Amino acid sequence: MGPLMMPDIPDDFEGSDRFHLDDGSVGWTAPELVRQAGPRKSGQGSATLLRLELNALALRYAAKRSLLHDTTTGGSPCVVFGPEGTASGPRHGNFIDEAYRAILADVAWSARLEKAHTAHRRAWPRTDWRWRELDAATSSDALLMNVFCFPGVLDGAAGLGLRVLLGIGAGVRSEFGFKPRIPLTNGRFDRTEIDLRLGSLLVEAKLTESDFQQARPALVERYRDLLEAFEPEIVAGKTSVVGYQLIRGTLAAMAVPSGSFCVLADARRPDLLEQWYSVMSRVRTGELRCRLQMLTWQEVCAVLPVRLQEFLGEKYGILPA
Template identity: 50%
Template sequence: MALSSSQLRRELSARGLALEREYETTYGRDDLHTPSVLFQEDELGQHGNFHPSSYRRILANPAWAARLAKAYTASSRVAYARTRQRKELDCANSSDALLMNIVCYPGLLSRPQVCALLGIAPGLTPEFGVRMEAPQHGTRSDRSEVDLVLGHLLIEAKLTETGFQTARPTLVERYRDLEEVFFLEDLPRNARGDYHHYQLLRGALAAQHTGKTYLVLCDARRSDLREAWFQIIRCVRTAELRSRLALLTWQELAATVPKGLAAFLERKYGIVGGR
């Protein structure tokens, strides 16, 4: 069943509230904004937003644990906001948390089914929050990040985000290889001339420059995100680059994971393998 970003947020919030974990909620700004559920670590050292096995591995790896420190931007909409610092990965809607729950699960990246699906060698070490490499005109450098680098894969994770961002022409047209990579006249734009799906444009440009594959991971229920991906890929000039732009759903990935993790994904996110 296709869901909008707000509908999926409502589902994830309801699932979060049903879990017997320590949590708090944000205030919805109006009837259209569903309060988000924020989890925290309990007295046993477990965190409601993470599978226990994944969380232990994250904490044991300083580079991964640093990802947990990302600030939550809506902290002002939490009661007693000054009592503690809320983090982005505390939120039930966090695509980064979902990604780490899966990728950091013990033995997952040595599992033959997972490696075959992703086209990677067994035993790779994930790198989270890696700087993109897409040349710009002049001496400017691209400071944007990709969520995960895994071997030859540049992975962008999406869950309840409203889309892939819109950007004004000056931001998009600063990239050196824009005309080489895309049929510019076909790129989707709004009435003001702003470019739609800015993150996908950056990802394709980074794939062109690095020779890597840019992979978008999204929920099968978000048909709008899949359509955005197709809108961009059909504007890519070469078949060779199109072959290195990929789309995978959480549901497809969930079909390859161990049973314990699969049960967690179904209970917490409604993600069922193969659906």
Template identity: 50%
Template sequence: MDDRQHSLLTAGKLRRELSARNLLRASQGHLHEQTAGSTPSILYAPEDDGTHGNFLSASYRRILARPAWAARLEKAYTSSRLVPRSHDRRRAELDCAVSSDALLMNIFCYPGMTRRAGICALLGVAPGLRPEFGVRGMLPMARGEVDRTEIDMRLGDLLVEAKLTEGGFGTASRERLLRYEGASTHLELEDLPRGNAGFAGWQLIRGVLAAAHQEARFVVLCDDRRPDLRDAWFRILVAVRSSELRSRLGLVTWQEVAAAAPKSVAGFLASKYGILGR
């Protein structure tokens, strides 16, 4: 075990750890079910008392009280077919124990979180801003098209891409990338990392282009135990042409957020996700 808390993990190893951790947690009094497979996904469900096992109670109450936030709870779980009796009810993505969107909302919907000095300093935002989740990027493309792909969170001028156990950031062909206005202006295409299907780090590339288009900042929020995600982000940064744009791009870890969070949130992150503040 190193001074960053645990041994570094791949996406699969972290998924297995969180599956085991949440199966134990859920069996101690939360409504839940699990998918089939060697590494089951744990799906929590809303409780009769108005709580939800995948959320801090205080965060969940605030989510339910704000229609724009509550709408995120309706996003369908794409692997419902792997759940026994999959047709008996509708499962949601944010029911899943390893949902990075649920983790993001647990933290930033918590009462007073965006007024905390440590959190604001970490993210470089003014106190008291209200988070927006699932914001459309609205990136201009060739032939008048617009990319409406979601950005996980916006907080003032800060755009956030959140990751937890996801395998990576996707790929895109050169042809697809060049359909985006400003792609060759803001990025040195030959310096971008390549995968078998084209340019690697596609979600990160779009985040950079969104920051450029909106004159905003863009931060990747990921687990300190995932060096592969961190390294993927740094490979994109190398290809950003402008030092001014590069200065608006950054990386923050869940562990750093946990260190700046109140004890109730930090304890939840430690027990449910194994995320320890540093």
């Protein structure tokens, strides 16, 4: 499956005129962002190109539905959506309505909406609305919640395709921000968050993140089970270890009874796929490798309800694989 091409967004689509921010500056339009991105290429530039594409699609999506939105300041503007009340109830432009209502109705899920974005103070011109992490059009966490908070997405016959794809059983609840207990050599545990837990499956979501993070060898070597899971070459002779999140996710799965680990990434990010295979080639046993998988959002989209497929296609450019 090759990378998807950037959608053609004509200059005369609804809402394509420049819109103005509260400070009088001029925001980006979708056609301008697409022209900046240019033709899609694989490799290191994929994160930047996908970010431009998602923001262009978000502007069109927001204009078409008159959604509350704005853009950040700086050289790489990001479209940000906000919550608002309507005659039919609350809505948020970064979420499909059904998922947003389900999130608001769940105490644990709704708490995720309150996490402030780290760039809020330096890149946000508005004072009447605080920018949250899941407000950003490029947020992988928001995409994850759009899918796994959609009512019935994992239930019954309608959810069978997604359960089979992920390798999970029925009756599993989506637990976001799961903190595993990964054993360290000093007897303590690393409890860094994993994006999602579905029973014994741990999920890390990626969208426009540049990579799977890098770490000093000493940080990686502190894990008690590192050399049980990976060949010594994973750290030997290196000044920086790439794919740190993949290593940590693998070790987190080992710490969960019958645990497995899955990365969800976009098919338009072949660079992340290359990083995945680079790290997975160092896994010691076939048994452990069988508990690790990488899926694309496009593959996930193919087994989702039609309503959710249409949303992902229009807002994210994610089409069924």
